[in-house]
Amino acid sequence: MLASAGGIAAALALWQVVAIGPMAGGPLPPVSLVLAQLAGLLAGGTFWAALAETLLIALAGLAAAAVAGVVLGVLIGSFEPFRYATLAVLEFLKPIPPIVILPLVVLVLGPTxxxxxxxxxxxxxxxxIMQTVAGVHDADPVTLDTARSYGLGRVEILGRVTLPSAMPFIGTAMRVAAPGALVITVVAGLLGGGPGLGLSIYQAQAGGDYPTLYAYVVVLGLLGLAFQGASRLAEGRLLHWHASYREVLPA
Structure with missing residues (x-):
């Protein structure tokens, strides 16, 4: 903890020295000015409205993706015809990042x-979807056969064997996707004109207001840490029963 605090303090001190020294008068403002601007943002309602929009979009998109991803992943992983019918589509879409389709989505939906x-x-x-499919396929065949031998139906096996087996995979996917949802929301505002902190950053950059720009960057860094920490905590709490999480769950 102390080492982390020392590293942050050293980084801020280096930033301050560079800003008032070699890059004095340039686009890199001093830390003191950025923090003062950040305090001004926190005192205004515009910042909080943009923050609320960013959080709402990121969390709503992540929640919808979680529901759809788990349902589709279970279907694809459990039924071979469904898997073969969707395999080509998923493999085609998998390497396409959201920023690539951003111009098309803006054209269709506008900066909304x-x-x-x-x-x-x-x-x-x-x-x-991909992680859920992997989790479904990771289910122990012996356990599945045992469940069938006891007369459990397909739905019961899904709820008692398949989904518990897939939960660590789903938890990992959610932990990785949570910060990604925040990044995509900001990029959508920065490059696509969508509401939220991304649009605020673009406006500060376009107006040459670099202290405000860096203040927003600091906010996003802290927000990213919060998203990552919350997703890790939720993953550990929800999967505390799993062997791989018992030792790392905080007391």
């Missing part, structure tokens, strides 16, 4: 909340 939400959904749903 729906545009940003769709990009978050698109960027998060495919990894969740």
């Amino acid at each position: 909340t729906q545009m940003s939400w769709f990009l978050v959904f698109f960027g998060c749903v495919l990894p969740i």
Whole structure:
């Protein structure tokens, strides 16, 4: 903890020295000015409205992607005809990042909340599907055979064997997707004009207001840490029963 605090303090001190020394008068403002600007943002309602929009879009897109990804992943992993019918489509979409389709989505939906939400959904749903499929296939065949021998139906096996086996894979996908949802939301505002902090960053950059620009960057860094920490905590709490999480769950 102390080492982390020392590293942050050293990084801020280096930033301050560079900003008032070699890059004085340039686009890199001093830390003191950025923090003062950040305090001004926190005191205004515009910042909080943009923050709320960003969080709403990111969380709504992530939640929709989680539901759709798990349902589709279970279907694809459990039924071979469904898997073969969707394999080519998923393999085609998997390497396409959301930023590539951003111009098309903006053209169709405009610089709106729906545009940003769709990009978050698109960027998060495919990894969740793939991880869910992998988790379904990882189910122990002996356990599955045992469940069938006891007369359990397909739905009961899904709920008692397949889904518990896939949960660690789904948890990993959600932990990776959570910060990604925030990044995509910001990119949608920065490059596509969608609402939220991304649009605020673009406006600060276009107006040459570099202290405000860097203040927003600091906010996004802290927000990213919060997303990552919350997703790790949720993963550990929800999967505390799994052997791989028992030792790392905080007391």
